[in-house]
Amino acid sequence: MRFAYLVLRDFRNYPYLELEIPPGASLFVGPNAQGKTNLLEACYYISSLSSPRAEKESDLARWGTGSFSLAARLEDPDKVATVKVDTVVTPSVRRKIQLNDRRVDRKELLALFPCVYFSPDDLYIVKGGSSLRRKLIDSILSRQDPVYARTLQRYNDAVSRRNTALKLAAGDPSWRRTLETLDELVVNLGSRLLLRRLELMEDLSGYTQSTYKFVANGDCSVTYTSTVGEIAPDLKQIRSRFQARLTELRHEEFERGITLSGPHRDDLEISLNGKSFRYFGSQGQQRSVMLALKMAEARCLQQSFGTRPVLLLDDVFSELDPEKKSKVLSLCDFGYQVLMTSTELPRHTGPRFSLFRVENNTVKPMGTGNLR
Structure with missing residues (x-):
């Protein structure tokens, strides 16, 4: 599905905005801090009921208001859908979600269609700590399968309780039986997460x-490195190896009071010619590999949803040379709706775009044309 029409009320810097969005690729151009990124954020929120930027939803409401509203008309060759999300953020978050004028729950909206969001901050996924790369994997899998999201929540809770038991059992042997029960729970839940991650990696x-x-x-190469050890996508083998690894680490875990092995400590190794992008990649190379990861995310989600995700690419051209910019633009030929932002109009050959000028809380169409 694609965005055909978008309405924002009291969202970020926009008191009110109505915007018709043509098929294909659209480029929103304007100075910084004018609202370009906020448009992409609104699209992402409509598809996921979450923000890729804000820590809390109260940050999304325009200053001085306690609520915001987003609406969209979505189209594909076979159907049209209208979505409206009214969100009150004070004193607590409350939402009213409507699909085709019918009230629905979060689950039904999340199953409608996906968006994939890229921003300059995503470079930290490549060069930052392992938790950011785990979050990327978990985000993809949670959107593909709600069961994964619930399993992840249960696993994190079990690890937290196991860490408490490790601290207590080190000085009080009566806690050892509780620890054995938690070992079994952590292994069972964690093994299911590991299996799904390994299956995802085959495509990603x-x-x-x-x-x-x-x-x-x-x-480049992208490999999953597990603290459990060498594992294959076989649930029985993963459980056996995970249990053995916890046994191996028991003494050290008592000393440190934390669970040292499992999916909560695993990582993605992203390499160029055998060298880690994290330490050796230039800014341009890191941006290119992050774009590649986002396109891979889109293709994985497309398999699950049966529809192409909408690509939301914020400040995508920064630090790319002209050849790479041209290659990024040519991704728009692959049938995705692409909404992009830039502070300036790229000057090189590319596909036909719908152009918009964003300034002072307004978005004005500038027509279409080949970018040269």
């Missing part, structure tokens, strides 16, 4: 490699 890794080669004409 290949898609990332092929897209990076297209955009940057280079070879």
Whole structure:
């Protein structure tokens, strides 16, 4: 599905905005701090009921208001859908979600269609700590499968309780039986997470490699590294290896009071010619591989939802050379709706775009044309 029409009321810097969005690729151009990113954020919120930027939803309401409203008309060749989300943020968050004028719950909206969001801050996924890369994997899998999201929540709770038991059992042997019960729970839940992550990596890794080669004409690898050890996508084998690893680490875990092995401590290793992007990649290379990861995310979600995600690419051209910019633009030929932002109009050959000028809380169409 694609966005055909968008309405914002009291969202971020917009008191009110109505915007018709043509099919294909749209580029929103304007100075910084004028609301370009806020448009993409609104689209993402409508599809996911979450923000890729804000820590709390009260940050999304325009200053001085306690609520905001977003609405959209979505189209594909076979159907049209209207979505409206009214969100009150004070004193607590309350939402009213409507699909085709019918009140629905969060689950039904989340199953409608996905968006994939890229921002400059996503570079920290490549060069930052492992928790950011785990969050990327968990985000993809949670949107593909709500069961994964519930399993992850239960696993994190079990690990927290196990950490408490480790601290207590070190000085009080009566806690050892509780620890054994928690071991079994952590292994069972964690093994299911690991299996789904390994299954995802079979697609995510290949898609990332092929897209990076297209955009940057280079070879990259994306591999899942587990603190459990060498594991294959076999649930029985994963459980056995996980249990053995916890046994191996028991003494050290008593000393430190934390669970040292499991999906909560795993990582993605992203490499170029055998060297980690985290330490050796240039800013341009890191941006290219992050774009490749986002395109891989889109293709994985497309398999699950049966529809192409909408690509939301914020400040996507920064620090890319002209050749890579041209390659990024050519991704728009693959049938995705692409909404992009930039502070200036790229000057190189590219596909036909719908152009918009964003300034002073307004969005004005500028027509269409090939970007040169």
